[in-house]
Amino acid sequence: MAHALRLSDLPSWRELQACAAKLQDASISGLFHSDPQRASAFTATAAGLTLDYSKHLLCRDSRAALLRLGQQAQLQARARDLVTGVPLNNTESRPALHTLLRAERAPAGLESQFSAVTKTRERMRHWSEQINNRELKGHSGKVIDTVVNIGIGGSDLGPRLVTGALSAFRGRIATHYVANVDPADLHSTLASLDPGSTLLIICSKSFRTEETLANATAAREWLLADGADMANLENHFLAITTNLDAAAAFGVPADNCLPMWDWVGGRYSVWSAVGLSCAIAVGWDRFNDFLAGAAEMDTHFVDTTSAFNLPMLMSLLEVWNCNFFGAGNHVVLPYDHGLGRLPDFLQQLTMESNGKRVSRDGEELDYDTAPVLWGSAGTTGQHSFHQLLHQGTRLCPADFIIPLTTHTGAAGQHRMLVANGLAQSRALMVGRGIDEARESLLHRGLTATEADSLAPHLAMPGNRPNSVITLTSVTPHSLGALLALYEHRTFCSGQLWAVNPFDQWGVELGKEIGTEVLARLTGDSSDGSMDPATERLLAQWHAAQDA
Numbered sequence: 001m002a003h004a005l006r007l008s009d010l011p012s013w014r015e016l017q018a019c020a021a022k023l024q025d026a027s028i029s030g031l032f033h034s035d036p037q038r039a040s041a042f043t044a045t046a047a048g049l050t051l052d053y054s055k056h057l058l059c060r061d062s063r064a065a066l067l068r069l070g071q072q073a074q075l076q077a078r079a080r081d082l083v084t085g086v087p088l089n090n091t092e093s094r095p096a097l098h099t100l101l102r103a104e105r106a107p108a109g110l111e112s113q114f115s116a117v118t119k120t121r122e123r124m125r126h127w128s129e130q131i132n133n134r135e136l137k138g139h140s141g142k143v144i145d146t147v148v149n150i151g152i153g154g155s156d157l158g159p160r161l162v163t164g165a166l167s168a169f170r171g172r173i174a175t176h177y178v179a180n181v182d183p184a185d186l187h188s189t190l191a192s193l194d195p196g197s198t199l200l201i202i203c204s205k206s207f208r209t210e211e212t213l214a215n216a217t218a219a220r221e222w223l224l225a226d227g228a229d230m231a232n233l234e235n236h237f238l239a240i241t242t243n244l245d246a247a248a249a250f251g252v253p254a255d256n257c258l259p260m261w262d263w264v265g266g267r268y269s270v271w272s273a274v275g276l277s278c279a280i281a282v283g284w285d286r287f288n289d290f291l292a293g294a295a296e297m298d299t300h301f302v303d304t305t306s307a308f309n310l311p312m313l314m315s316l317l318e319v320w321n322c323n324f325f326g327a328g329n330h331v332v333l334p335y336d337h338g339l340g341r342l343p344d345f346l347q348q349l350t351m352e353s354n355g356k357r358v359s360r361d362g363e364e365l366d367y368d369t370a371p372v373l374w375g376s377a378g379t380t381g382q383h384s385f386h387q388l389l390h391q392g393t394r395l396c397p398a399d400f401i402i403p404l405t406t407h408t409g410a411a412g413q414h415r416m417l418v419a420n421g422l423a424q425s426r427a428l429m430v431g432r433g434i435d436e437a438r439e440s441l442l443h444r445g446l447t448a449t450e451a452d453s454l455a456p457h458l459a460m461p462g463n464r465p466n467s468v469i470t471l472t473s474v475t476p477h478s479l480g481a482l483l484a485l486y487e488h489r490t491f492c493s494g495q496l497w498a499v500n501p502f503d504q505w506g507v508e509l510g511k512e513i514g515t516e517v518l519a520r521l522t523g524d525s526s527d528g529s530m531d532p533a534t535e536r537l538l539a540q541w542h543a544a545q546d547a
């Protein structure tokens with residue numbers, strides 16, 4: 001791969017610094033006044049999603065400079081590299097082929113991988129249909145009617161989000177997710193379930209993740225205690241993994257193992273057999289629609305010029321806000337209860353991908369990379385952290401995600417939800433000046449002195465950048481498009497920051513020290529050479545066990 005050109009080496013870097021300096025004192029509302037076409041000129045549509053990015057501190061000139069930055073980083077060429085299997089994951093010498101998982105046909109040269117994908121899709125369809133047709137029976141002859149997915153990180157967050165977001169499309173199979181090694185997670189989930197009618201899907205790309213193996217082992221005990229034996233565990237366990245040997249050693253026969261591949265990163269894997277629990281929950285045809293929605297976004301991403309390319313625009317905005325206005329965080333606000341777990345999913349997607357401090361060539365970077373991502377479903381967040389969004393000292397660029405219709409049938413209440421989302425987006429931009437605040441207080445009957453002293457507390461600066469993504473409704477298709485949009489935005493930001501968005505070496509040290517600490521807790525190691533703070537905490541833990 002070509003030497004990584006750092007963001008600050010790109011010719012437009014300085015030009016954009018000058019653009020940002022010029023806009024420092026500008027107001028977003030003012031940009032609307034000087035550009036009557038702004039609302040439509042700063043809107044783009046793809047795969048059923050509309051991105052309105054007019055409420056950013058970005059004029060037409062600075063947008064043109066940003067688009068030049070994208071060209072200098074060769075985003076269009078990199079998009080093609082991604083889908084054609086160029087080994088972009090340079091530290092692990094692999095391509096990142098998540099787009100192949102939702103493709104309808106194989107790009108040239110990827111025929112054998114695509115054939116493995118289509119065979120696995122067939123096997124997913126088989127399991128999904130067999131379970132939904134109530135043909136799978138447990139060890140005691142009971143029909144399997146419940147699925148528990150045991151996995152963590154990418155083997156949990158994607159399927160958990162999709163199953164929750166598509167609750168209006170769910171069939172009769174109950175679906176649960178267990179991720180945390182805290183035994184409370186597994187225990188509280190299994191407490192109300194019947195082992196005889198439960199299927200456990202052990203989802204682990206590596207089949208080495210401690211949390212997942214601990215939960216899978218405890219779940220196996222639960223089944224054995226119900227009268228199952230090792231020979232008929234096949235009625236109760238599926239495994240999704242690249243490590244078929246480890247799955248077999250655990251007791252999952254080959255026919256019950258669906259493959260993963262090293263060319264799919266965990267956080268990009270919901271489209272693979274990792275999504276089997278979703279396919280079971282909503283049925284195969286709908287899962288296929290989910291893949292089709294993502295594939296439509298893939299085509300848009302590869303074929304569309306950057307000025308109208310949703311992932312590229314969103315990525316350029318991310319860089320604009322982070323690297324030219326110092327935004328260290330990004331808030332995601334789905335105005336849809338079912339999308340409540342989207343921020344969790346996006347945290348792994350964006351922060352595990354782009355939370356890097358060296359370039360893909362290993363050179364230290366002199367600019368910030370991925371912002372801290374957080375958020376929650378509207379309107380609940382309004383009664384919690386929106387105070388800080390409106391009046392705090394930090395710049396928190398926001399994404400509002402607003403489905404325009406609801407599956408609930410409660411159109412009136414949904415109208416309130418939409419009104420809140422639109423209002424918050426507007427309020428962040430327009431704010432409220434001190435005179436207006438004072439006027440409103442006088443209007444409420446306060447004296448002039450009271451109004452003067454309270455007005456600064458009601459005033460808000462506005463000018464807080466935000467995007468609004470609208471969709472007709474959350475369907476398998478639009479959800480697929482939305483997740484693919486964020487995947488490609490993350491990829492583009494990785495290219496702009498010149499990092500490798502497909503590795504995650506930063507998680508290793510904690511795992512290694514975790515093994516050493518566990519050995520100290522179990523007594524398998526007595527080496528007391530850790531730092532004094534950790535040694536004191538270890539002693540405190542031992543004392544608590546002895547008490």
Ligand SMILES: O=P(O)(O)OC[C@H]1O[C@](O)(CO)[C@@H](O)[C@@H]1O
Nearest residue numbers: 153154155204205206209266507
């Ligand atoms: O699917 P696995 O191999 O159990 O890994 C789970 C998660 O752990 C990580 O490797 C981080 O520790 C993630 O990247 C991954 O999604």
